[in-house]
Amino acid sequence: GESVGLHLPTLSVQEGDNSIINCAYSNSASDYFIWYKQESGKGPQFIIDIRSNMDKRQGQRVTVLLNKTVKHLSLQIAATQPGDSAVYFCAITSGAGSYQLTFGKGTKLSVIP
């Protein structure tokens, strides 16, 4: 079966610095990748997504990079703010139009004021 893993379970960054959260996956057929942010007591909130035919996508202060060769996904947050403190999950599909998302276990980002 497929698996999704994260390189670091926790990440502490200084306010204003850039944050990078990584995710590794094993299913080469995965064609859709999403990053979610989950604050305490809330459901996951969509941040940004990327399809397998792209290697980079930018949003507001966030960038997702996809390296299909090594099956690696990363989320970069520019000028990290205290409000960015949360758990970040990567999620991938199984490919071939599958709706089912497989989530990583999450990285807890703590922003130091």
Added chain:
Amino acid sequence: GAGVSQSPSNKVTEKGKDVELRCDPISGHTALYWYRQSLGQGLEFLIYFQGNSAPDKSGLPSDRFSAERTGGSVSTLTIQRTQQEDSAVYLCASSGPAGASTDTQYFGPGTRLTVL
């Protein structure tokens, strides 16, 4: 517009009792998903509904778990004879209206279930 809503927000029950969890998806969304999130863990897929098609129940952990979606809108997740290992946050998500696999899934706030 309103997002995905779930009720109750918290549910405490005794081992062996049945529980029902409700999800109201975003209006017009054709797909509805249930996930389970155990403490400090990622989300585990449970079941998926798409329009009038037969649901994908491949993630349900046992036959004590079942779900229905009435009229293509509201969904109820039922857990019979609850066990302590069922304690988790149960999250509902919806997506659509295109019905594509790459439609963004929007999540509700979840129901925290505690089985004593």
